[in-house]
Amino acid sequence: MPTTGQGPRTPRRETVRPEQRVTPRREKVRWPRQRQGSQAATGAVLLSDAGLAAYRTCHPRSSLAIGAALVCAGPVPDDALLRTVLERSAAAFPALGDPEATAGGMRYAAVDAADAAAGRWHRTLDAEAARPLPEAGWDCTVLTGLPHGRFALLWRGDHVLLDGGGAAAVLTTLCSPEDPDEAAAFSYAACRAPSRGGGAAAVRAVADLARASRAVTGPLLDRGGAADRLAAVRADAPPRLRHLFAHTRLDVLRRIGHRHGATVNDVYLAALAGALRAWAGEETADGLRAVRALCPVNIRRHREGVLRNRHLPGRVTLPVDLAAPGERLAAVAARTRGLARALRHPVVHGVFWGLPRFLGAWCMERYFRPDRSTLLASNVRGPAHPLRLAGAPVHEVLPLNFLPAGHPLSAVLVTLNGLVSVGFTADASVRGVADLPGLWLRELEALGTARVSGP
Known part of the structure; x- marks a missing residue:
């Protein structure tokens, strides 16, 4: 058990957990x-x-x-x-x-x-x-x-x-x-406006807006049917959370992506799909065709400040049912291609700013419902340079994601100074979650030697 010490402590005032504050209807949220x-x-x-x-x-x-x-x-x-x-x-x-x-x-x-x-x-x-x-x-x-x-x-x-x-x-x-x-x-840095130009750029802009509309409204309107559940968790008790981590170098994902014509995020999600396939077992995984990952896309622009939430959800169906690593990566790349660019379109950004706040409760509840999304899979870009904390070199970062209600696990990838850290947040009651970091790394190795899919 942790003990406290090593340093003066200021007496702490008992506080109420933010999640336990009850806000009556029609009153301002605290x-x-x-x-x-x-x-x-x-x-x-x-x-x-x-x-x-x-x-x-x-x-x-x-x-x-x-x-x-x-x-x-x-x-x-x-x-x-x-x-x-x-x-x-x-x-x-x-x-x-x-x-x-x-x-x-x-x-x-x-x-x-x-x-x-x-x-x-x-x-x-x-x-x-x-x-x-x-x-x-x-x-x-x-x-x-x-x-x-x-x-x-x-x-x-x-x-x-x-x-x-x-x-x-x-x-x-x-x-x-x-x-x-x-x-x-x-x-x-990720929030660059799409290039402007002639007819081709205009056509692409229209396509981006249509893609963004489908991406944002799909989870809200129940398009695609119910999401697969990876494990059953209790909803009547607060979960006891475990945090597990995998580490590798960023250039490993970049080399795989370059070879397969995919992004770093595609490689991350494809390795996640492979890890979940191994975790669920081949026989079970063959029937998992609706493992839907909710992937927030950063749309923050310069001078907007770093606080508050500036992201839009993208939902990606992970190809857990596919047996070949290369095929899984090709499927993920096809499903995500152009998604981030579409969600960062200036018109989408303007609509996001203009939507009334009262819609947020309905949207967020539907996005995170276990029958609409299987897990939350975030990707957070960190600085490309080394960090020092009060003179001490930062050796590694251990990212902590939150776990939506009713979900067995969530994941987050963070980059720092050429390194990649993937954090898994899981309900401790779910069996076998300790294997996930190793399974993700093993899948990454398989992708490194996988045959490139396509004609």
């Missing part, structure tokens, strides 16, 4: 508390933000905490230095609350020596990640006593306050508090 004048840094509250706030109210047993643990080469920096770094980074995002108060709330948790020796230190991570978020909507914990003399900084935020891209930007700013604008610049 948002994480923020200081006056922080609207520019926070960003306007849009349909997706309101939808997640309503989803949290409807599913108080499910946590909407997302974030990551930065595993750093030890020893643990001086406590005063860590708190200063946290205070300076928080000052870059006024909506996160008063910097001095948040830095004072940083806590420590020591990994059990036996767990560290046996390589089971993630038990402490699971325990800390299960803690209710404070009223501010985010928290920070320093995990000490990791193997090889390392330590980790666990940062979690309420998904109502920010999305995966925003969390990555906040963590990067935490490592570069002297220049927060430059540190967060990578989170906007």
Whole structure:
């Protein structure tokens, strides 16, 4: 069990878990508390933000905490230095609350020596990640006593306050508090407007708008029938979550994608499909033709701020029923081709900003319903340069995704300095989830030697 210590602690005021706040109908949804004048840094509250706030109210047993643990080469920096770094980074995002108060709330948790020796230190991570978020909507914990003399900084935020891209930007700013604008610049890079030109560009623009309309409305209108269920989970009790991780180099996915004419995200999803096929078993997997992954697409533009939620859902049917790795990758690439570009079309962006917030609750509930989507599979771009936390080199990142109500597992891929980390968040009651990271890596190896599908 984790113990606390190693550093002064500020007395903590008992808070109510955000997911447990009950908001009566027709009353204003309660948002994480923020200081006056922080609207520019926070960003306007849009349909997706309101939808997640309503989803949290409807599913108080499910946590909407997302974030990551930065595993750093030890020893643990001086406590005063860590708190200063946290205070300076928080000052870059006024909506996160008063910097001095948040830095004072940083806590420590020591990994059990036996767990560290046996390589089971993630038990402490699971325990800390299960803690209710404070009223501010985010928290920070320093995990000490990791193997090889390392330590980790666990940062979690309420998904109502920010999305995966925003969390990555906040963590990067935490490592570069002297220049927060430059540190967060990578989170906007994916949002380029489609090129403008002659007739071909106009035709493509129309096709993009049609594709975006189908992608967004498909899960809402029940197109394609019910989604397959990978495992049954209890809906009458809050899940006990496990977090599992796989690591590799980004160039491994890039080489596979280049060989097969696919993107890094295609390779990630195809490897996920192969891992789920092996996890379910060949006989069962042959009948899984509607494993639908909900894949958020970042549509954040420059000067919109890194907080709040700026993404649209894309639903991709994973070809779990196909036996050959190359065929699975070809199927994923065909199903995702042009999807991100379509969802980032300027007209789509304008419609997203103009939709009334009250539609968010209905949309989010239908997107995450287990009979419409099988699992959440996110892809978060991180910085391409190394990070240092209070002078300590960041060795790896352990991403934490949230688990929608009724789902057995979710996944998230994060890139950092040429490395890839895939995090699986799973209901601990589901059997065999510990095998998923190894199965994903094994499938990646199979894709590296798979025959290229096509004529």
